[in-house]
Amino acid sequence: MLNSPMKVLATLSVLFSSLATCASVAGQRVLVVDEVGSQEKYSQFFNDLKDRGYDLVFESPKSTSLSLFQRGERIYDHAILLPPSSKAYGPNLTPQTLVKFINSSGNILLLINPSSVPETTRDFAREMDIFLPPKDYAITDHYIFDRSSARENHDTLIVRSPQGSPDQKSYFSTTFPVIWKGTGFTIGNSPLVNPILKGARGSYVYDTKEDAVYTDDPWAVGAQINLVAAVQARNNARLTVVGSDVVFTDEFFDKEVTAADGYGLRSGNREFARKLVSWTFQETGVLRVDKIEHGRVGFSERNEGIYRVKNDLEYTVTLSEHTPVGWKPYVAPPEDRVQLEFTMLDPHYRLNLNQTEPGVYHASFKAPDRHGIFSFRLNYKRPFVSYIDEKQTITLRHFAHDEYTRSWAISGAWVWLAGIVVTIAGWGLFVVGWLWCEETSGVKKKGKKLL
Ligand SMILES: *[C@@H]1O[C@H](CO)[C@@H](O)[C@H](O)[C@H]1NC(C)=O
Ligand SMILES: *[C@@H]1O[C@H](CO)[C@@H](O)[C@H](O)[C@H]1NC(C)=O
Secondary structure, eight states: OTHHHHHHHHHHHHHHHHHHHOOOSSOSEEEEEOOTTHHHHTHHHHHHHHHTTOEEEEEOTTOTTOOSEETTEEOOSEEEEOOOSSSSOOTTSOHHHHHHHHHTTOEEEEEOOTTOOOHHHHHHHHHTTEEOOOTTEEEEESSSBOGGGOOTTOOOEEEOOOOOBTTBOOSOOOSSOEEEOSOOBEEOSOTTEEEEEEOOTTEEEEEGGGTOTTOSSOSEEGGGOEEEEEEEOTTSOEEEEESOSSTTSHHHHSOEEEOTTSOEEEOOHHHHHHHHHHHHTTSSSEEEEEEEEEEETTOOOBSOSEEETTOEEEEEEEEEEEETTEEEEOOOOTTOOOEEEEEESEEEEEEEOEEEETTEEEEEEEOOSOOEEEEEEEEEOOTTSOOEEEEEEEEEEOOOTTTSOOGGGOGGGHHHHHHHHHHHHHHHHHHHHHHHHHHHHHHHHHHHHHO
């Protein structure tokens, strides 16, 4: 009896902690499609996920209970697909199902084993504009390989993690380099696909079965090669493709390598895996519009639906970004610009917003001399951050009849106004003068006659 309230409390606290600690904005239900034994191989990787509040469900690719949907509803928020040992993922994970999962805002992390790429994986990747190499093609580099495991084929590479650039956010930088063993793939021109980890200049992908490490006909070379790439669909769902299935294992998390200068290096794989999953499962790089305000400069009314042509307008938007510890103001990279479009069919203005305080972007401008239905449009689409497309529609009206400048206030009209005044005055003088002259002469004449 005594410990039943305690039990309730404990259950509640577990419930709340799991609600409060899940770092993702998209949810915590994760399906892991794996083979027997992978939980031991990837134990640190999965423990990191559990520590961040994810509920992992492990299913074998062949299992009949494996399903991403139930009665048409998505039952997982995220999926991790480890390579199957057999040729395919089975009938429950067709490329169409995976596309449908992404279309209904599910996120996928896909790991690839170079020596057995199922045809379904290949089809699915192709659908996303990602082109996987043929079976048994691996990446090598004769400059930046690990000297301590130096075998002829130099298959363990030391890859610098991506640093941010002045115009692009990067959520994947690590203290130590990523130790890579696997393959690389190429990507198409789709603006939705972005490389995360690329091959170094000296690397190439070749056919390991040909037994020619010094091949003169590689499948892909240098910066063509992507080791890890990401797709962010138009609905902001994310897919990350990793060209290796071993880089996230305990073995590679704990590995030490020797660089060309003889120094030992620790592995940055664990940090990289954490950051990659964070991004894929929408903990990082998710933007939110907190507030949009527009109005006339110098007036306190906000978000009126109607303005006049040539009004001085101002526009303010507040943006936040999700991080593993909560929402923070979004500060765009220094060489990136958050822009406002003032549009009627086409943008009449496209203005760079000024950041007045962290996360608050502001513009002021004069409305064009054109009446009609306009909108304030914030169209911000950048790699690795979720897309923003916000539109506020307003009316620009003509001057009202009493809003035109009075004609006496226009200096150009003074000549004509003066003309009118002079004409009236002249006519008045003339009439007065004419009458006066007539009368005096008449009176004088009459007076003379009378006298
Ligand atoms: C994706 O979802 C939209 C509606 O949300 C639907 O109209 C479209 O047909 C779906 N596409 C696929 C390929 O499932
Ligand atoms: C941004 O600030 C600069 C300098 O204060 C100003 O000249 C410019 O007009 C501002 N831009 C907008 C769109 O308000």
